[in-house]
Amino acid sequence: MSSAIINGKEIGQEIRNSVAERVARLKEQGLTPGLAVVLVGDNQASATYVKNKQKSCEAIGMFSELVKLPETTTQEELLAQIELLNEREDIHGILVQLPLPKHIDEDTVIATIAVEKDVDGFSPVSVGKMMLGQETFLPCTPFGVMKLLEYSGIEIAGKHAVIVGRSHIVGKPMGQLLLQKDATVTYTHSKTPDLPSFTKQADILIAAVGRANFITKEHVKEGAVVIDVGINRDENNKLCGDVNFSDVDGIASHITPVPGGVGPMTITMLLFNTVQAAEYTLASKVQQ
Numbered sequence: 644m645s646s647a648i649i650n651g652k653e654i655g656q657e658i659r660n661s662v663a664e665r666v667a668r669l670k671e672q673g674l675t676p677g678l679a680v681v682l683v684g685d686n687q688a689s690a691t692y693v694k695n696k697q698k699s700c701e702a703i704g705m706f707s708e709l710v711k712l713p714e715t716t717t718q719e720e721l722l723a724q725i726e727l728l729n730e731r732e733d734i735h736g737i738l739v740q741l742p743l744p745k746h747i748d749e750d751t752v753i754a755t756i757a758v759e760k761d762v763d764g765f766s767p768v769s770v771g772k773m774m775l776g777q778e779t780f781l782p783c784t785p786f787g788v789m790k791l792l793e794y795s796g797i798e799i800a801g802k803h804a805v806i807v808g809r810s811h812i813v814g815k816p817m818g819q820l821l822l823q824k825d826a827t828v829t830y831t832h833s834k835t836p837d838l839p840s841f842t843k844q845a846d847i848l849i850a851a852v853g854r855a856n857f858i859t860k861e862h863v864k865e866g867a868v869v870i871d872v873g874i875n876r877d878e879n880n881k882l883c884g885d886v887n888f889s890d891v892d893g894i895a896s897h898i899t900p901v902p903g904g905v906g907p908m909t910i911t912m913l914l915f916n917t918v919q920a921a922e923y924t925l926a927s928k929v930q931q
């Protein structure tokens with residue numbers, strides 16, 4: 644029997660519909676949620692992602708502004724742009740598209756984004772709050788994975804979740820969110836010896852390695868839920884995940900496809916966080 648497909652496009656659309664209703668309610672109160680996307684340089688992949696993000700904002704009635712800066716932008720110039728956006732009343736969320744050119748220090752840039760506008764959830768304060776289980780913007784990709792599991796009725800408490808990959812934006816926060824829902828979490832990475840001996844124990848396997856078709860049937864336990872966070876290009880330049888889908892199909896109980904799995908959820912949760920940021924500003928105005 645083939646594995647059940649977790650459809651991120653469909654689940655994402657359902658969430659976007661409810662975000663669109665919140666946007667409409669804010670507009671009735673004279674506030675249009677606004678997202679600024681900062682893009683430095685002319686990386687082709689980044690340009691495509693950014694266009695998708697803008698289209699998605701507009702589709703639910705949100706305002707989005709692209710701040711496009713040349714590859715030669717200095718760090719000081721970029722920081723100055725972010726500070727301008729921090730001050731703007733019509734901008735509720737700021738996303739600085741990563742990766743940045745090599746002469747710019749990403750950590751410094753991210754730390755400059757006002758915490759109340761950090762809809763990516765990447766700033767040190769947002770990460771710290773997440774670790775402490777305090778209310779904050781959650782990083783969009785792991786947040787989207789949690790929604791996929793929730794909407795698919797997959798139990799997390801008491802399950803063994805194995806994460807492959809330890810990036811700041813996916814692997815690390817992913818483990819944290821699963822831990823908060825009472826999973827037992829194991830982190831594995833490129834230096835883990837005998838990886839299959841760990842991944843084979845997973846009830847929930849999160850593949851976030853960034854290597855095309857890396858996870859095969861030798862890594863997966865019968866009946867496991869397999870979440871593929873990878874966005875890679877194979878040798879034919881076709882979009883593919885970190886999981887060899889056809890190899891794992893039939894072994895996993897559930898699996899996310901690429902495209903149409905985690906990717907659309909990342910953008911959905913960005914919209915979710917931005918509308919939340921706008922709602923917070925309204926709430927704080929009413930209090931004054």
Ligand SMILES: Nc1nc(=O)c2c([nH]1)NC[C@@H]1CN(c3ccc(C(=O)N[C@@H](CCC(=O)O)C(=O)O)cc3)C=[N+]21
Nearest residue numbers: 692738739740741742763874902903904906907909910
């Ligand atoms: N500050 C920052 N925040 C990010 O969230 C961020 C970033 N930088 N840099 C780049 C990565 C990548 N990323 C994706 C989001 C959605 C899809 C997505 O929707 N993918 C579609 C397919 C799109 C296609 O066909 O190319 C899918 O999987 O179905 C992909 C990739 C967000 N990123």
